[in-house]
Amino acid sequence: MQRHRDNASVLVPGIDAPSTVACLRSLHPRGIRTIVGSESRSTPAASSAYRDEFVTLPDPDTELAAYGDALLSLAERPTVRTIVPVREEDIYVLAKRKAAFADEIATPWPDFETLRRVQDRVELFAAAETAGVGTPETELLDQWTDWSRETIVKPRYTVASPTYLGARFEDAEIGSTAYQRPGTPPDEQAVVEKRGHTPLVQERIADSREFGFFALYDRGDPVATFQHCQRRGWKYCGGPSAYRESVHIPELETAGRALLSELEWHGLAMVEFLRDPADGEFKLMEINPRFWSSLPFSVRAGADFPYYYWQLAMDEPINSEPTYEVGLGGHLLRGELSYLHSVATEEYPLVDRPSLGTAAREVATSLVRQPRFDYAVADDPVPFFQDGVNLVRAWLESRSDGGPRTETERDVEVGTDTETEIGGDGADPTETGSAADGDPTRSAQTDGGPRSDSRRR
Numbered sequence: 001m002q003r004h005r006d007n008a009s010v011l012v013p014g015i016d017a018p019s020t021v022a023c024l025r026s027l028h029p030r031g032i033r034t035i036v037g038s039e040s041r042s043t044p045a046a047s048s049a050y051r052d053e054f055v056t057l058p059d060p061d062t063e064l065a066a067y068g069d070a071l072l073s074l075a076e077r078p079t080v081r082t083i084v085p086v087r088e089e090d091i092y093v094l095a096k097r098k099a100a101f102a103d104e105i106a107t108p109w110p111d112f113e114t115l116r117r118v119q120d121r122v123e124l125f126a127a128a129e130t131a132g133v134g135t136p137e138t139e140l141l142d143q144w145t146d147w148s149r150e151t152i153v154k155p156r157y158t159v160a161s162p163t164y165l166g167a168r169f170e171d172a173e174i175g176s177t178a179y180q181r182p183g184t185p186p187d188e189q190a191v192v193e194k195r196g197h198t199p200l201v202q203e204r205i206a207d208s209r210e211f212g213f214f215a216l217y218d219r220g221d222p223v224a225t226f227q228h229c230q231r232r233g234w235k236y237c238g239g240p241s242a243y244r245e246s247v248h249i250p251e252l253e254t255a256g257r258a259l260l261s262e263l264e265w266h267g268l269a270m271v272e273f274l275r276d277p278a279d280g281e282f283k284l285m286e287i288n289p290r291f292w293s294s295l296p297f298s299v300r301a302g303a304d305f306p307y308y309y310w311q312l313a314m315d316e317p318i319n320s321e322p323t324y325e326v327g328l329g330g331h332l333l334r335g336e337l338s339y340l341h342s343v344a345t346e347e348y349p350l351v352d353r354p355s356l357g358t359a360a361r362e363v364a365t366s367l368v369r370q371p372r373f374d375y376a377v378a379d380d381p382v383p384f385f386q387d388g389v390n391l392v393r394a395w396l397e398s399r400s401d402g403g404p405r406t407e408t409e410r411d412v413e414v415g416t417d418t419e420t421e422i423g424g425d426g427a428d429p430t431e432t433g434s435a436a437d438g439d440p441t442r443s444a445q446t447d448g449g450p451r452s453d454s455r456r457r
Contacts, residue, residue: 009079014038018157018374019086020045026306044383060089068308069436074127075104082106083311085290088159106313109267118287119158131262133255137203144201145187150350153178165196172196179349205274208238213256216308217265224322226303234338237348241294242335246301246328257280257284296374329370
């Protein structure tokens with residue numbers, strides 16, 4: 001194979017979600033050298049046939065400043081051309097320190113002030129109002145008065161950081177979305193004390209199908225777009241995607257483009273909407289400003305976003321009208337198991353639970369009719385099995401007494417290619433930066449699903 005531009009490399013953080021593996025499978029066959037960096041050797045991407053090198057990094061969940069230093073150290077390698085954000089911590093660090101990264105590599109992502117407008121949902125919904133994009137009725141908890149309605153309580157911020165929470169960062173649990181029963185207002189003081197900030201209250205949209213508008217933007221102009229409808233999440237009430245189908249809905253395109261244009265967006269974005277059955281309008285939920293967990297499906301449908309991202313970073317021409325096939329479906333098998341487990345064992349207020357028999361038939365039928373899978377592919381099978389190992393390990397841990405994982409448990413190895421350690425106790429340690437360079441942070445909510453190892457939250 002001819003290497004692209006003298007061994008040009010890309011760094012892709014390794015996480016539990018399939019997005020890392022999708023990047024490797026897209027870029028490596030094109031001669032681009034792929035480096036996977038992760039705090040855990042058990043990340044499925046580490047075992048991919050399309051991974052050239054594995055690098056051990058500090059855990060961004062507990063050492064974000066050191067993680068940022070390690071990414072910058074890798075960016076200083078002469079062959080590394082860019083870094084791909086696949087989780088909230090990645091894009092936070094990259095945007096926060098964009099000037100430093102820009103001295104070393106291409107930076108096709110937003111500056112921090114623009115990113116802040118997305119990570120603070122108050123600012124995001126204000127931008128949506130300016131852009132003429134629909135949103136559910138939303139207020140801060142201390143401003144909401146009508147508790148007779150079906151509502152949800154959700155974090156104001158998508159990332160927990162001193163930038164947003166101040167001194168409360170260390171002891172706050174920013175939390176995730178919680179359903180609120182009509183007529184039962186929450187204990188405002190207790191909620192604010194636990195979450196470390198005043199969260200949002202939002203009217204509940206009575207449709208669990210999520211619609212995604214996915215895009216890559218070049219300084220306010222769309223380079224490529226894609227749409228899907230999530231038919232099943234990890235839970236029967238929603239959550240990360242287990243099964244989805246590609247769609248093209250003009251109103252969804254209009255809403256997504258209007259919002260990203262208002263933000264003068266640059267880089268990747270997944271704009272999540274629910275369709276309000278009351279009026280048929282798409283209502284904004286949030287923006288994920290990085291690659292999404294269902295990325296393998298987008299690529300399989302014909303929207304090769306990892307390669308588009310690389311081309312944008314390299315200032316290479318991109319087909320002016322990238323196309324994708326409508327009507328395809330794709331699965332994350334681990335997510336389908338989680339969905340069925342949710343139907344069998346869990347209860348969520350306000351959301352009707354399907355019967356287990358109906359749910360099982362729907363899953364089985366779609367598996368036969370739409371046999372496309374995020375991890376399970378013939379030419380790169382090991383990540384699928386590693387993901388299965390991680391699933392079993394997480395299940396066993398959930399049944400144990402809950403003690404911390406040992407280093408042996410975290411360092412399950414599959415594959416033997418080049419391995420390096422950056423930061424921490426590794427061969428190339430770096431000093432921890434100040435809070436101004438990289439705030440400690442914790443994700444409030446992502447589309448990547450639960451992490452497989454136990455972390456401080």
